[in-house]
Amino acid sequence: MKNYDYIILGTGPAGYRLAQLLANTGKSLLAVEGGLFGGTCPNVGCEPKIFLSGAVHTARASQQLVGRGIAQPAQLDWDQLMVTKKARFDSWPAETKAIYEKMCDVAVGYGQFVDSHTIEVAGHRYHGDKIIIATGHRPHRLAIPGSQYGHDSSDVLSLAHRPDQAVFIGGGYVGIELATFLAAAGTKVEILIRSDRILRGFYAKYAQAMVDAMEQQGVKFHFHTSATKIEPHEGKYLVTTNQGTQLATDYVVDASGRVPNTEKLDLPAAGITFSKHGIDVDDHLQTNVPGVYAIGDITSQKLPKLTPVAELEANYLYHQFEKGATAPVHYPTIGTAVFAFPEIAQVGISPDQAGDEYHIEERNLSGGSLYAGLNEQEAKLTLVYDSTDHLVGASEIGASAADDINNLVPVIGLKISRTDWERHVLPIYPALADKVAGLLKK
Structure with a gap:
């Protein structure tokens, strides 16, 4: 049985980021993957989704502008779009596996706990001083006939x-x-x-x-x-x-919905606490078993299941393992979006959650030349302010909602005042960022 300083179960964004960092430490490292190397995001998640979204948004935007300067709207050719998508993405799992093989040892198969620090993969056993579970989520399947x-x-x-x-x-x-x-x-x-x-x-x-x-x-x-x-x-x-x-x-x-990939791990064999929501971790991302950690979508934490969150947790563990960091993990202001047409995006406190101590304002964006030029008649932005008139939440619906809300993520996360913004920032005009100062209270 071979011993490793670190064993990472799963090669998605969380595992990939952590492996990149640990590969440069000189420590022994084993990466384990039973599915697609690279995980959900680059293969069957956010990356191909946003690739397809580019064509979808273009087609829908052109249809909105018929009679307003566009004579012939774009028609989406799904079959051709999918051929183009596959040409870009089908090689990614093999390419990612090759990258891993240059960084560290690789075991192909699903890792299963034998005890708290031993796993078995395809009949071979490995011991890890530290084991990091990053096996992510998969689509839920309904338990109905057919x-x-x-x-x-x-x-x-x-x-x-x-x-x-x-x-x-x-x-x-x-x-x-x-x-x-x-x-x-x-x-x-x-x-x-x-x-x-x-x-x-x-x-x-x-x-x-x-x-x-x-x-x-x-x-x-x-x-x-x-x-x-x-x-x-x-x-x-x-x-x-x-x-x-x-x-x-x-x-x-x-x-x-989506469910955590826990059943193939045999977590009870290691005594690891988990539920249908995922693996339980403390504020240092450690499970109830010392030396065993979980990061990314597999944890039971009530956080958005997003690639940036997974990568943040990987960075945190690296600094804890190799740099002596002792502080609990800190999650910054997190923006989320639905990449439909129109998009919905939000950050901070939702208007649905805002109590009497908050002040809510809705702005109709359609009057601005940018949105009017795109015929974005329903584009709206709702802002949530606290008792000191600092912006603490924002929600938007519109074709560019994700990009627009990204302008407000640092404003909320850094608690930027209108005075600070005007003193330090002069954004591109005409775009939403140019209007941010007008959204901030004095």
Whole structure:
């Protein structure tokens, strides 16, 4: 059995960043991967998603401008777009594996705990002084009859041919984004929502505005509706719902959420505490077992499951392991977004969470020349101020919401006042950043 200073389970953004840092320390390091090298983000997540989003946004933006300077709107060719996407991304897992093999030792297979500091991979056992679990999340699959006929987000992001009809089950950010993409390409999309709203965690008013916008794009929503069965029928699929209805479709997408990759780890063998939400960690990202840590989407922490958060945690562990840092992990102000069309983005305190001690203002952005020129009639920005008139939260809906909110992340995180902004910053005009001073209180 070979001994290592560090064993990292998982090669996604969290594991990759930590391996990069530890590879330069001279310590022995083993990286373990049973799936795609690089994990979800670069293969079947944020990277291919934003790649596809570029074409989708361009097509939708041109359609908004018909009669306002655009004579012929762009038409999205899904099959061609997917060929272009595959040419860019299909080689990434092998390329990432080659990078790892230059950085450290690699074990291909799923790591399973034998005891608190020993893992087994493909019949071989390894001991690690420190073991870091970074195995991430995967798509949840509904436990209903016919679930095997459903597809997940990974399938959609590699779908070679566009279906004429698609039913999505779930209204989280993954389902909304992918439904937007297929609808833009011409697929007739219907979405089953088990509650009364989509995008929980985002500002409810803008989530409803997203529904309105998608309905105008031809998407049909079924609220208070869940799937109870999927079955083949005359070359299509029938989705039976709790409302007693049946929807005929060519393609079914199970977008019912994501779950932590814990079951193959045999965590009980190591005595590691975990739940359906993930692995429990303390404020130093250590599990209840000394010397065993967890970072990224696999943890049970109530944080956005985002690549930057995973990489931040990797940086933190490196400084703890190799630089003697002892302070608890600190999470900065975190911005999040849904890359549909329009986009929804937010940072800080949501207007839904703001109590009486906060002051809320909504700004209609459509009057500005930038948004008017793009025919962004529904672009809106809601701001949350505290009792000292400092900006503490912002939510936006609009085609450029993610970029716009990114202008406000440092304002909130650094507690920048209007005086500070005007003294130190002179942004590009005309763009939202130029208007930020007007959003800050004196």
